[in-house]
Amino acid sequence: MGAILDALDRLQKIERDLSRQRAKQAAYRRMIAKCQARIDTNQVEYDAHLDAVRRCQMGIDEADLDIKSREESMAKHRLALNAAKTNKDYAAILTALNTEKADTSKYESKVLELMAQKDELLGQSEVFEENNRKLRKRLEKSENELADFLDRTRGELELLEKAREDAAIEIAPSALSSFERVAKKHDGEAMAEVIRLGSRGDEHICDGCNMSVTLEVVNRLRSVDELVLCHTCGRILYLSTEPAPS
Numbered sequence: 001m002g003a004i005l006d007a008l009d010r011l012q013k014i015e016r017d018l019s020r021q022r023a024k025q026a027a028y029r030r031m032i033a034k035c036q037a038r039i040d041t042n043q044v045e046y047d048a049h050l051d052a053v054r055r056c057q058m059g060i061d062e063a064d065l066d067i068k069s070r071e072e073s074m075a076k077h078r079l080a081l082n083a084a085k086t087n088k089d090y091a092a093i094l095t096a097l098n099t100e101k102a103d104t105s106k107y108e109s110k111v112l113e114l115m116a117q118k119d120e121l122l123g124q125s126e127v128f129e130e131n132n133r134k135l136r137k138r139l140e141k142s143e144n145e146l147a148d149f150l151d152r153t154r155g156e157l158e159l160l161e162k163a164r165e166d167a168a169i170e171i172a173p174s175a176l177s178s179f180e181r182v183a184k185k186h187d188g189e190a191m192a193e194v195i196r197l198g199s200r201g202d203e204h205i206c207d208g209c210n211m212s213v214t215l216e217v218v219n220r221l222r223s224v225d226e227l228v229l230c231h232t233c234g235r236i237l238y239l240s241t242e243p244a245p246s
């Protein structure tokens, strides 16, 4: 390996450790986001549930008002019944009274039905609240785990970042920017070894993507110290301590 690839290889080892740290951090953050999303969903469902409770109560209030106005009207009709002068008047008032009685009993059944519905809904509220408590506990646990992880790895991360800075100083800006671009695309794995296959040893593949690498590329890697990218995955290729062909 020439000096450029050698320096990039040192950078790669540091970059790999940094990537591992970042991936772990990201996993903790994903868990936190997942917990928060579940809390939000539970809250939306709970709000809809509370809305249903409110609608029940409104139905009960409305039916209560109807019952009250029917009762007032029935009281008036009872007085009128006593004061009726003709049979015809009496019969008409009695019919009205009976209709009101039937309506009242209909509204009373409705109130009972809505009250039962409301009781059932209120019973379910506890489930939402219990869920919320559990989910919040889980969120707190995940947040603590992330904070612990950050605390535990802060020193190591600082050392890695410093080492990365030092390693980067030795690399030409154009090579460094190529490295960074490829590393970003492949989760920190910017470099790939060229592996020799076959009994005759004239077949080569990129260890990053397992696709074949031409002999021309291999010869370039043997003869010049420069960046050669895999045609398929774009990783920076290098030859390991392959014995020189005799």
Ligand SMILES: [Zn+2]
Residues within 6 Å of the ligand: 192, 206, 207, 208, 209, 210, 211, 230, 231, 232, 233, 234, 235
């Ligand atoms: Zn490749």
